[in-house]
Amino acid sequence: MMAVTTQGEDDRAILLVHAYVDGELDPANAIAIEQRMAAEPRLAAERARVEALRRTLRERLPQQTAPPGLEARVLRTVGLTGTRARPTWLALAASVMLAIFASSGGTWFALQPSGGEGTAEAVIGGHMRALMAPQPIDVASSDRHTVKPWFNGRIPQSPRVIDLAQDGFPLVGGRVDVVGRMPVPSLVYSRRQHVISVTAIPDASVAIDKSQSARGFNVIAWTADGVTYWAVSDLNPGELQTFARLFRDAAP
Amino acid sequence: MSGEDTRARFERIVQPHLGDAYALARWITGDRADAEDVVQEACLRAFRAIGGYAGGNTRAWVLTIVRNTAYTWLARNRNAVVTAVDDLAAIEHANANRAEAAAGGAYAANPESELIATADAARLEAAIAALPAHFRDTLVLRDIQGLDYREIAAVTEVPVGTVMSRLARARQRLVREIEAGE
Numbered sequence: 001m002m003a004v005t006t007q008g009e010d011d012r013a014i015l016l017v018h019a020y021v022d023g024e025l026d027p028a029n030a031i032a033i034e035q036r037m038a039a040e041p042r043l044a045a046e047r048a049r050v051e052a053l054r055r056t057l058r059e060r061l062p063q064q065t066a067p068p069g070l071e072a073r074v075l076r077t078v079g080l081t082g083t084r085a086r087p088t089w090l091a092l093a094a095s096v097m098l099a100i101f102a103s104s105g106g107t108w109f110a111l112q113p114s115g116g117e118g119t120a121e122a123v124i125g126g127h128m129r130a131l132m133a134p135q136p137i138d139v140a141s142s143d144r145h146t147v148k149p150w151f152n153g154r155i156p157q158s159p160r161v162i163d164l165a166q167d168g169f170p171l172v173g174g175r176v177d178v179v180g181r182m183p184v185p186s187l188v189y190s191r192r193q194h195v196i197s198v199t200a201i202p203d204a205s206v207a208i209d210k211s212q213s214a215r216g217f218n219v220i221a222w223t224a225d226g227v228t229y230w231a232v233s234d235l236n237p238g239e240l241q242t243f244a245r246l247f248r249d250a251a252p
Numbered sequence: 253m254s255g256e257d258t259r260a261r262f263e264r265i266v267q268p269h270l271g272d273a274y275a276l277a278r279w280i281t282g283d284r285a286d287a288e289d290v291v292q293e294a295c296l297r298a299f300r301a302i303g304g305y306a307g308g309n310t311r312a313w314v315l316t317i318v319r320n321t322a323y324t325w326l327a328r329n330r331n332a333v334v335t336a337v338d339d340l341a342a343i344e345h346a347n348a349n350r351a352e353a354a355a356g357g358a359y360a361a362n363p364e365s366e367l368i369a370t371a372d373a374a375r376l377e378a379a380i381a382a383l384p385a386h387f388r389d390t391l392v393l394r395d396i397q398g399l400d401y402r403e404i405a406a407v408t409e410v411p412v413g414t415v416m417s418r419l420a421r422a423r424q425r426l427v428r429e430i431e432a433g434e
Binding site: 015060 | 259262263267270271273274275278279284288291292295296299364365366368369370371372373376377394395396398400401402416417419420423424426427430
């Protein structure tokens with residue numbers, strides 16, 4: 001059984017390489033395995049293989065889409081045939097609400113008084129602290145499939161991570177901020193040399209759609225699916241608006 | 253719970269994941285028509301169980317039911333018995349072989365990666381289909397459907413450590429399969 005022990009240690013390093021590629025390691029373990037990969041060609045080769053395989057699977061396999069009749073067949077089976085009025089109505093209502101928010105101009109929609117102001121302060125604070133740190137991010141990656149899983153285990157719910165590189169807002173990474181007493185995810189994007197933080201707060205009670213500036217930063221907030229998103233940056237308000245619109249309209 | 257409630261819940265919790273449900277069923281059964289039957293049966297189970305759905309990740313919940321349904325379906329219709337392959341000795345053995353093979357050649361990561369990157373779709377599909385069942389569903393959930401480790405652990409009902417080792421084995425086998433075919 002002696003051989004199994006060293007073999008087991010080997011095995012563990014291999015598993016860590018896979019978890020590293022999957023963005024599942026916390027920063028300490030990620031750094032440790034990065035150092036080992038730099039020193040051990042065996043592990044570096046494993047990393048190259050896993051990355052190549054993942055890319056191949058993503059790019060070469062045909063998308064498996066459900067056959068067109070499947071949904072109707074399923075609904076028939078469970079006895080839910082006919083109208084699907086409810087989601088349509090909901091979608092309509094959501095877009096109406098969005099329109100109301102969008103046209104509300106300078107009105108500060110805060111169903112929970114003072115909650116909005118406090119949150120804005122906390123979000124700007126998180127952004128400022130991040131700018132002062134050596135890195136504004138805890139996980140550095142432009143791949144949303146790396147950033148999203150990184151949040152798992154750190155916060156209850158992973159945020160919606162959207163790739164806006166084609167629109168000139170590349171994803172840089174993510175970090176965890178604390179708003180009130182709650183750890184919340186922040187995504188970090190860049191525009192030229194400007195940093196944009198998007199903090200997602202799962203709290204539909206603060207329903208707002210509002211842009212403002214405070215302490216030299218522009219802030220835009222909007223609510224979607226029970227989550228309030230706060231975009232903070234020193235980028236000019238026009239471009240930040242564009243960013244917010246792209247983020248809000250992007251498919252998840 | 254009123255009928256309207258159940259409908260709304262089904263539309264919110266199950267319906268958005270039909271595409272993923274079908275893809276997983278298709279990979280497990282290896283057949284389009286069978287996958288449709290499995291999804292249909294799984295949805296019926298989900299519909300009946302939806303009153304007890306306690307919240308959390310809806311996709312993981314749906315995929316758990318789909319996976320279980322697919323395996324019972326296979327057992328019933330094809331007499332297939334899913335054998336557990338998380339046998340430690342087998343893993344050690346496979347790993348030793350890989351280390352040996354790696355030691356034999358130079359660590360030329362680039363040409364090898366290129367080889368992997370140019371594998372064609374049909375060959376990939378065949379190699380995935382040939383994986384042992386639990387290696388295959390773990391790989392599909394991670395590398396094709398994009399679930400994270402915790403979600404996969406929930407769907408396949410094993411600890412995260414088992415997910416990690418299954419995933420690594422599955423990928424290593426695929427890579428060997430691809431390289432052997434060239």
